[in-house]
Amino acid sequence: MSRRQQSIGGAALVLVLVWLVGYPLLITLLEALGLPGAFSLAPFLEFAGRPDEWRALWQSLWISAASVVLAGLVGVPLGLIFEGTDFPGRRTLGALIALPVALPPLVGVIAFLFLYGESGFVSRGVQTVLGLEKAPWRLSGPVAILLVHAYSMYVYFYLFTRAALVRIDASVLEAAASLGAGPRRRFFRVTLPLLGPALAGAALLTFMTSLASFSAPYIFGGGFRVMTTQIVASKLNGQIAMAQVETVTLALLAFLGLWAMRRAEPGRTAVVGGVRGIAPIRRQLRRPAVRLGAAALGWGLAVLLLLPHLTLLVISFVPPGTWTTEAVPPILDISNYRSLASTPERLRPVLNSLWMATAATLGALVLGLSAARTSVKRGGRLGDLLETLLSVPWALPGTVFAIALATAFSVNRPELGRLVLVGTPWILPMAYLVRSLPLTGRSSLAGLRQMDPSLEEAAASLGAGRLRRIWRVTLPLLRPAILAGASLAFITALGDFVTSIVLYTYDTRPISIEILSSLRLQDTGVAAVYGVLLMLVSATAFLLWGRERKA
Amino acid sequence: MPPFLILDRLQKSFADHMVLREISLDVEPGEVLVLLGPSGSGKTTLLRLIAGFEQPDEGQILVADEDVTPLPPEKRNFGMVFQHYALFPHLSVAGNVSFGLESRGVPRERRLSRVTEVLPLVDLEGFEDRRVQEISGGQQQRVALARALAPDPRLMLLDEPLSNLDPSLRERTRRELKNAIRRVGITAVWVTHEQEEAFDVGDRVALLNEGRLEQVGTPEELYLEPQSLFVAGFVGRASALKGSLVAENRVRLGDERFVGQGATWPVLTVGEVAVGEDVVISLRPEGLELVEAEQPDVLGGEVLERQYRGEVTYYRVCLEMEGEVLVVGASDGAEIGAQVGVALRQSEPAARAFPSPDEVPA
Numbered sequence: 001m002s003r004r005q006q007s008i009g010g011a012a013l014v015l016v017l018v019w020l021v022g023y024p025l026l027i028t029l030l031e032a033l034g035l036p037g038a039f040s041l042a043p044f045l046e047f048a049g050r051p052d053e054w055r056a057l058w059q060s061l062w063i064s065a066a067s068v069v070l071a072g073l074v075g076v077p078l079g080l081i082f083e084g085t086d087f088p089g090r091r092t093l094g095a096l097i098a099l100p101v102a103l104p105p106l107v108g109v110i111a112f113l114f115l116y117g118e119s120g121f122v123s124r125g126v127q128t129v130l131g132l133e134k135a136p137w138r139l140s141g142p143v144a145i146l147l148v149h150a151y152s153m154y155v156y157f158y159l160f161t162r163a164a165l166v167r168i169d170a171s172v173l174e175a176a177a178s179l180g181a182g183p184r185r186r187f188f189r190v191t192l193p194l195l196g197p198a199l200a201g202a203a204l205l206t207f208m209t210s211l212a213s214f215s216a217p218y219i220f221g222g223g224f225r226v227m228t229t230q231i232v233a234s235k236l237n238g239q240i241a242m243a244q245v246e247t248v249t250l251a252l253l254a255f256l257g258l259w260a261m262r263r264a265e266p267g268r269t270a271v272v273g274g275v276r277g278i279a280p281i282r283r284q285l286r287r288p289a290v291r292l293g294a295a296a297l298g299w300g301l302a303v304l305l306l307l308p309h310l311t312l313l314v315i316s317f318v319p320p321g322t323w324t325t326e327a328v329p330p331i332l333d334i335s336n337y338r339s340l341a342s343t344p345e346r347l348r349p350v351l352n353s354l355w356m357a358t359a360a361t362l363g364a365l366v367l368g369l370s371a372a373r374t375s376v377k378r379g380g381r382l383g384d385l386l387e388t389l390l391s392v393p394w395a396l397p398g399t400v401f402a403i404a405l406a407t408a409f410s411v412n413r414p415e416l417g418r419l420v421l422v423g424t425p426w427i428l429p430m431a432y433l434v435r436s437l438p439l440t441g442r443s444s445l446a447g448l449r450q451m452d453p454s455l456e457e458a459a460a461s462l463g464a465g466r467l468r469r470i471w472r473v474t475l476p477l478l479r480p481a482i483l484a485g486a487s488l489a490f491i492t493a494l495g496d497f498v499t500s501i502v503l504y505t506y507d508t509r510p511i512s513i514e515i516l517s518s519l520r521l522q523d524t525g526v527a528a529v530y531g532v533l534l535m536l537v538s539a540t541a542f543l544l545w546g547r548e549r550k551a
Numbered sequence: 552m553p554p555f556l557i558l559d560r561l562q563k564s565f566a567d568h569m570v571l572r573e574i575s576l577d578v579e580p581g582e583v584l585v586l587l588g589p590s591g592s593g594k595t596t597l598l599r600l601i602a603g604f605e606q607p608d609e610g611q612i613l614v615a616d617e618d619v620t621p622l623p624p625e626k627r628n629f630g631m632v633f634q635h636y637a638l639f640p641h642l643s644v645a646g647n648v649s650f651g652l653e654s655r656g657v658p659r660e661r662r663l664s665r666v667t668e669v670l671p672l673v674d675l676e677g678f679e680d681r682r683v684q685e686i687s688g689g690q691q692q693r694v695a696l697a698r699a700l701a702p703d704p705r706l707m708l709l710d711e712p713l714s715n716l717d718p719s720l721r722e723r724t725r726r727e728l729k730n731a732i733r734r735v736g737i738t739a740v741w742v743t744h745e746q747e748e749a750f751d752v753g754d755r756v757a758l759l760n761e762g763r764l765e766q767v768g769t770p771e772e773l774y775l776e777p778q779s780l781f782v783a784g785f786v787g788r789a790s791a792l793k794g795s796l797v798a799e800n801r802v803r804l805g806d807e808r809f810v811g812q813g814a815t816w817p818v819l820t821v822g823e824v825a826v827g828e829d830v831v832i833s834l835r836p837e838g839l840e841l842v843e844a845e846q847p848d849v850l851g852g853e854v855l856e857r858q859y860r861g862e863v864t865y866y867r868v869c870l871e872m873e874g875e876v877l878v879v880g881a882s883d884g885a886e887i888g889a890q891v892g893v894a895l896r897q898s899e900p901a902a903r904a905f906p907s908p909d910e911v912p913a
Binding site for chain 1: 602603604623624625626627628629630631633634635637638639640641650651653654655698699702708
């Protein structure tokens with residue numbers, strides 16, 4: 001391929017990515033400013049003058065900050081226990097408690113609802129034991145949101161802590177010991193400061209995720225609005241201009257977060273002196289009582305953390321209308337599964353989600369891989385631009401993209417690159433694709449950066465042309481990275497709720513929307529079945545991801 | 552016979568930085584040419600231009616009278632051995648070796664028979680099904696050579712092929728690579744920054760410095776007849792002293808009015824210098840000897856260091872005039888701190904005088 005063809009290829013890639021990622025955001029910003037008509041700051045001024053908008057903004061911020069603290073309080077000790085000590089079942093449990101990160105947020109939310117909600121297992125249990133007339137509590141408002149956030153986002157702290165502990169050079173701790181520092185002192189003066197960058201990374205990731213969180217505030221929030229739910233409410237109420245202004249505001253907040261994250265990339269200061277030593281060995285717990293205690297603690301925490309998902313499984317076996325006032329469901333059978341399998345209208349969302357997620361994943365894979373390869377090979381400004389375009393959808397909340405796509409693709413102006421896609425079956429796969437791009441693109445980037453560039457050169461010197469080089473050398477070597485990215489992309493698309501709720505039509509309704517309407521119809525068993533389906537597919541893809549990543 | 556490979560006035564720069572300037576070189580058929588130079592001299596860039604991974608800004612590359620400059624690497628039919636081998640980790644030894652044949656559409660049967668033909672050339676018969684991660688560094692190196700040889704390339708390019716090996720393995724692998732290349736009789740361009748390796752494997756050596764070709768010649772020519780101060784200093788050991796040309800091929804060093812602090816020595820003048828001008832003379836340690844001090848045309852000094860190397864002993868002498876020299880002497884020649892005299896041996900290699908640069912290299 002000549003240089004000219006390469007340049008044309010690079011330019012075409014940039015154009016497609018800009019059209020998918022940057023252009024909708026730009027149009028949203030312009031329309032929020034009244035353009036292309038008369039420039040006007042009126043919607044922004046109206047936004048600034050409304051106390052409920054300020055409240056939503058403030059609530060988004062403090063909920064996110066509080067989520068960071070709570071998730072850290074759960075995740076860091078868990079990471080220390082699972083990386084620092086050894087007890088029976090450590091490996092299996094260690095993998096299991098990372099699972100919630102892979103589950104669609106909506107599944108976590110309804111699982112939580114079934115366990116701790118007004119008519120959940122725990123509240124019924126308390127009600128029965130204390131002989132109360134009504135449920136002892138209602139799960140709603142900021143407390144419920146925070147609980148769900150802590151419950152699902154501790155995984156970031158847990159994983160980052162474990163990864164950072166492995167990277168610590170054992171000789172650093174030995175040096176501290178030889179200088180007279182005891183275990184406590186070593187922990188507070190050496191281990192913890194070395195974990196600093198990783199914890200900062202986890203904190204920002206948690207902050208960004210809760211800023212973008214939609215499912216928990218939507219289901220549990222009630223009158224308590226955060227920015228994401230405020231945007232969707234404005235959109236549903238037909239206040240399009242206000243929704244656009246809110247979207248722009250949330251996007252700005254997220255970009256600020258991304259900027260902060262770039263400045264505090266984790267893992268930069270972990271090793272000094274160039275030579276990587278060996279990781280500290282796990283503390284072998286010799287005394288049987290201590291060993292048993294650690295095992296019990298580990299197991300107890302793991303069960304507590306996985307309990308909501310077990311609950312979901314149980315609820316999926318409760319036939320409709322059979323569980324009324326009892327503490328535990330009186331009947332368990334597979335009628336919900338049977339009804340789903342035999343009712344085409346109920347099967348429809350499953351098929352919808354499957355084909356849309358598959359199409360989006362394939363698209364994101366091809367586009368992400370091409371962009372990553374071009375970025376790595378060409379480098380320079382073009383490389384940076386492609387990398388940024390691949391990363392933007394990751395930094396921005398799903399709600400922002402949903403509104404941006406809804407704005408850009410509801411007008412028929414082909415000469416401006418705008419088509420009417422809203423209301424067609426194409427808008428959701430497209431939205432999923434955009435949201436999945438960072439997953440496939442960034443994993444391809446990471447894989448390509450690890451690959452020795454002389455491998456492709458070696459193939460070229462042996463007479464292999466461009467396609468053969470990609471097919472026989474690059475793709476086989478990138479297989480783990482590609483599979484990892486693709487499985488995460490598939491999980492995200494399959495369980496998507498936040499963009500779907502803005503962009504779905506009745507014919508293309510995905511599983512998440514059907515879960516919501518089943519819940520509205522008090523059809524909890526069917527909602528749970530959908531949840532279990534999502535959980536199973538996601539867990540499979542996640543485990544595949546873990547295996548490939550290790551390979 | 553006409554040259555097989557011709558590099559004609561090649562130029563290359565990366566972002567305003569000139570990496571190669573006007574490089575012209577001929578390589579004869581079956582010859583092994585070594586590109587030698589310090590890091591950053593442009594030798595690897597030159598090899599990558601020949602291979603086709605980079606395009607020259609100016610100049611041409613001709614192979615057997617064909618201009619290959621516009622061809623992509625895969626169309627050149629050259630074999631290349633990479634610094635870190637670049638073996639395909641997902642393929643077996645046989646898979647690696649037959650890769651180039653596969654690219655050329657050679658049928659499976661022929662590929663396999665070629666693999667069994669090539670592996671013995673590098674002493675690896677029976678290694679077909681081994682994973683490339685399982686074999687030693689030296690064996691990986693030889694698989695890389697076998698892979699490059701299998702498609703029967705016109706030219707072999709080797710980019711610092713030994714730099715990734717333990718010193719203990721390096722000499723043996725060097726011999727094996729050299730023998731394999733000779734056995735096949737292929738024309739080769741071999742890049743290294745080690746002079747000993749260059750002298751051992753190269754029929755001729757091209758010495759590069761800051762993107763310029765300093766000198767091309769046989770190892771003997773480079774060592775005995777360096778054409779520049781850089782070549783004299785980079786190849787082998789040499790001392791440099793400042794002086795001035797007092798007559799054709801005679802240089803005055805230091806101040807002759809005081810015995811021991813100056814001398815007039817016969818030299819071979821290289822380059823444009825007029826009588827009366829300042830020069831720098833380059834002296835090989837074996838061209839000097841330790842003698843009694845306080846004689847005419849003998850430079851007095853103090854022994855700073857004695858380096859015993861078994862077959863020879865080097866003495867580093869700080870001269871009474873400005874400068875230091877390295878002298879080969881008997882193992883019991885002098886003690887550290889002794890006052891000695893340094894005289895020019897009346898034999899090869901001759902002292903060579905070069906036009907004085909702005910600064911004398913250390």
